Amino acid sequence: NIILGGFYTEGVGVVDSLRAGTLMREKGQAAGALHVAPKTEVLGIDVEAGRVRRVRTTDGDIDTETVAITCGVWSPRVARMAGTQIPLTPAVHQMIDIGPVPRFRGAKSDIEHPIVRDMDTNMYERQAGGDLEIGSYAHKPILYDPEDLPPVEQAALSPTEFPFTQADFEEQMQHALELMPEIVGDENVGVKYAINGILSLTPDGMPVLGESPDVKGLWAAAAVWVKEGPGTGKAVAEWMVHGESEIDLHSSDIARFHEHQKTRVHVRA
Numbered sequence: 001n002i003i004l005g006g007f008y009t010e011g012v013g014v015v016d017s018l019r020a021g022t023l024m025r026e027k028g029q030a031a032g033a034l035h036v037a038p039k040t041e042v043l044g045i046d047v048e049a050g051r052v053r054r055v056r057t058t059d060g061d062i063d064t065e066t067v068a069i070t071c072g073v074w075s076p077r078v079a080r081m082a083g084t085q086i087p088l089t090p091a092v093h094q095m096i097d098i099g100p101v102p103r104f105r106g107a108k109s110d111i112e113h114p115i116v117r118d119m120d121t122n123m124y125e126r127q128a129g130g131d132l133e134i135g136s137y138a139h140k141p142i143l144y145d146p147e148d149l150p151p152v153e154q155a156a157l158s159p160t161e162f163p164f165t166q167a168d169f170e171e172q173m174q175h176a177l178e179l180m181p182e183i184v185g186d187e188n189v190g191v192k193y194a195i196n197g198i199l200s201l202t203p204d205g206m207p208v209l210g211e212s213p214d215v216k217g218l219w220a221a222a223a224v225w226v227k228e229g230p231g232t233g234k235a236v237a238e239w240m241v242h243g244e245s246e247i248d249l250h251s252s253d254i255a256r257f258h259e260h261q262k263t264r265v266h267v268r269a
């Protein structure tokens with residue numbers, strides 16, 4: 001009797017983020033609106049008279065007066081190249097995948113069963129094929145600096161996947177066991193996959209969007225999740241082209257931070 005109340009919404013969805021990104025890229029390229037430079041690293045951003053002038057890359061320099069930093073957890077590092085800040089820290093999000101779950105036998109896709117968001121413990125449980133994914137936002141904070149993240153070729157898994165630290169997830173497993181004893185307590189259900197994934201955390205939990213108050217022409221679209229990616233892209237594009245977006249983005253505006261809130265100490269606190 002630990003569930004005292006809840007609500008059910010049908011509005012949940014699954015996105016294959018790789019496929020979605022590919023489709024959008026292909027559409028942009030087909031429209032002649034997008035040039036992609038794969039395996040090209042930004043090494044520097046030149047600012048003159050307070051305005052972006054040039055991007056320096058491993059494939060040469062690009063003269064431009066408009067740059068959008070959409071580099072996820074690396075965004076602070078790229079912003080520093082232009083002498084400014086994007087206040088976020090790479091932070092661990094722990095997630096494990098357990099299975100095979102007898103109740104999900106025969107499942108053909110994900111979330112055929114509802115995603116459970118346990119708001120008291122700040123966790124989620126979701127059916128993924130024949131398995132159950134358990135994630136938490138309540139484990140102890142494990143923070144990194146963008147400089148700590150390994151280059152792609154040196155990363156064991158991916159640059160944003162670190163080995164799972166079991167000890168940090170003990171309490172969360174207890175919560176999951178309490179909520180779903182039939183699945184989590186089943187001795188035949190084992191851990192198939194467990195990661196310390198890295199995501200972007202800002203001081204107030206909101207994204208960092210808009211033109212830098214310090215450097216003209218330098219835009220940010222960081223600390224954005226897959227789920228709000230398309231909407232954010234549309235809104236920021238409107239803002240860049242028309243000077244304002246259809247929806248009010250002020251709570252995500254990069255200009256909302258006071259000087260002290262942009263410091264590493266404040267962001268990590």
Ligand SMILES: Cc1cc2nc3c(=O)[nH]c(=O)nc-3n(C[C@H](O)[C@H](O)[C@H](O)COP(=O)(O)OP(=O)(O)OC[C@H]3O[C@@H](n4cnc5c(N)ncnc54)[C@H](O)[C@@H]3O)c2cc1C
Pocket residue numbers: 040041042043070071072073074075078093094095195196197198199200221222223224225226227228
């Ligand atoms: C375990 C886990 C589970 C998650 N689950 C969900 C979920 O269920 N739903 C959801 O919506 N989100 C989820 N997220 C969050 C989501 O994955 C991220 O928010 C999202 O991938 C960020 O996308 P992005 O494009 O901003 O950054 P990224 O995908 O990190 O892309 C940034 C890109 O910038 C490039 N880059 C960095 N520096 C440079 C440079 N100097 N020059 C050139 N390129 C550079 C990198 O190579 C990279 O390709 C999860 C995250 C984790 C860790």
